[in-house]
Amino acid sequence: MDAKQATRLSKFLSLHLRHTPAAIGLELEEGGWVGVAELLAACAAHGTPISPSELTEIVTGSDKQRFAFDATGTRIRAQQGHSVAVDLQLLPAVPPAILYHGTAPAALPAIRREGLQKMNRHHVHLSPDAETARRVGARRGQPIILTVDAAAMHAAGIVFYESGNGVWLVDAVPPQHLGEA
Ligand code: HQG
Numbered sequence: 450m451d452a453k454q455a456t457r458l459s460k461f462l463s464l465h466l467r468h469t470p471a472a473i474g475l476e477l478e479e480g481g482w483v484g485v486a487e488l489l490a491a492c493a494a495h496g497t498p499i500s501p502s503e504l505t506e507i508v509t510g511s512d513k514q515r516f517a518f519d520a521t522g523t524r525i526r527a528q529q530g531h532s533v534a535v536d537l538q539l540l541p542a543v544p545p546a547i548l549y550h551g552t553a554p555a556a557l558p559a560i561r562r563e564g565l566q567k568m569n570r571h572h573v574h575l576s577p578d579a580e581t582a583r584r585v586g587a588r589r590g591q592p593i594i595l596t597v598d599a600a601a602m603h604a605a606g607i608v609f610y611e612s613g614n615g616v617w618l619v620d621a622v623p624p625q626h627l628g629e630a
Pocket of ligand 1: 513515530551552553556559560563564565566567568569570573574584585586589616
C-alpha cells in the first residue's frame with residue numbers, strides 16, 4: 450500500500466471511529482471499541498474495502514498511533530479525538546510540569562480571554578513537546594505554540610488523562626495557566 454492510500458484509509462477510519470460510526474452502520478462499544486471483522490465488513494459495504502493486513506499496516510504505521518487493537522486483536526478503537534459520546538475509560542494521570550498546545554493566530558484573542566476549550570472534541574488536546582504542538586498548529590497555517598502550566602493545574606485539582614498515544618487530555622485550560630513558548 451502506498452502512503453497516499455494509507456492516508457486515505459486512515460482518514461476514513463478516523464472519520465468513522467471518532468465522529469460518524471452510524472454512517473457506516475457501526476455502533477461503538479463501551480470504550481470506543483468495535484469488532485475488527487465488523488469494521489472491515491462495514492468499510493467494504495460502504496465502498497472502502499480494507500484488508501486485514503492493510504488495517505494492521507495502518508494501525509502500526511500511523512505516525513501518531515491514532516488507532517489501537519485491544520489485547521486480543523479482535524477489537525479496534527481510535528485512541529482519542531472523538532466527537533461522538535464515548536467513554537474511553539482513561540485513567541487520571543499526573544502530567545509533565547509543562548505541556549504544549551499548537552494553534553492558529555486567529556484563535557489567540559479568544560484563547561487569551563477564555564482559555565483553551567474543547568470545541569467539538571471531548572477534551573482539549575495537549576502535546577508533550579513543543580515540536581509536536583507545532584505540527585498540530587501547522588494544520589491551520591503559521592502555528593502559535595502555547596505552554597500550559599500543567600503542574601499548577603494538577604496542583605489545583607484539575608484532572609488530566611493520557612491517551613494511549615502520548616496526547617494529554619483535559620477538560621479546559623484556564624487562561625491564567627497559559628503562556629507563549
Ligand atoms: C482552538 C489532530 C477559539 C484550538 C491533531 C484548535 C491533534 C480555540 C481548535 C488533535 C479555543 C480545535 C487535536 C477558544 C481552543 N477559542 N479557539 N477558546 N480553545 N481553540 O482539531 O488541538 O490528526 O479540535 O487551539 O494533530 O487542533 O486528528 O483540536 O486550533 O492531536 O489524529 O480550536 O487532532 O490529530 O481544533 O487537534 P481541534 P487540536 P489527528
